[in-house]
Amino acid sequence: MKLVILPLAAGLILSAAAVDCFAAAPDGKAVFERNCSVCHSVAPPPKSAPPIIPIASRYRAKFSSKAEGVKAMTAFMQSPSKAASVIEAQAIERFGLMPAMSALSEADLRAAAGWVWDQGGAGMGPGRGAGQPKGSCR
Numbered sequence: 001m002k003l004v005i006l007p008l009a010a011g012l013i014l015s016a017a018a019v020d021c022f023a024a025a026p027d028g029k030a031v032f033e034r035n036c037s038v039c040h041s042v043a044p045p046p047k048s049a050p051p052i053i054p055i056a057s058r059y060r061a062k063f064s065s066k067a068e069g070v071k072a073m074t075a076f077m078q079s080p081s082k083a084a085s086v087i088e089a090q091a092i093e094r095f096g097l098m099p100a101m102s103a104l105s106e107a108d109l110r111a112a113a114g115w116v117w118d119q120g121g122a123g124m125g126p127g128r129g130a131g132q133p134k135g136s137c138r
């Protein structure tokens, strides 16, 4: 019986993933790799900006929902300022203020911000497992 059920279950998972791939939302990880990874590593050591995992942890500590965190992060990337910064003040002293991501659409920025938020979840409470994005088409 097991032999019959397993392929069926696998088929269901695959078709659920396929449906996700048709969603219009841009892939946050791809946006990150194309536009952010030149400055940001995911984990320490840093490149020319603070790594993503500690940034994500800061946003998660400050905002109680992903929606709020993503909104604040998107606004910051559109118009970075010391006042709007959520991470420790030394980061701006050490690396300088991040340049505005004006070449990217708001949809791309929100997708990247959502992906960044998910990176703070590894092994920590409700975000556990978020490192495997559901919308990934790979």
Ligand code: HEC
Binding pocket: 031, 032, 035, 036, 037, 038, 039, 040, 048, 049, 050, 055, 073, 076, 077, 080, 084, 085, 086, 087, 091, 092, 095, 096, 097, 098, 099, 101, 104, 109, 112, 113, 116
């Ligand atoms: C040219 C280099 C550069 C690029 C490209 C860049 N960043 Fe940054 N980013 C920085 C630096 C430097 C900081 C630290 C200073 C600061 O917070 O402004 C930073 C800080 C941040 C922060 C924390 C903001 C805060 O202070 O609360 C987030 C979130 C972030 N980056 C996300 C991104 C994302 C997502 C992208 C791609 C869409 C990106 N960055 C592209 C340089 C960059």
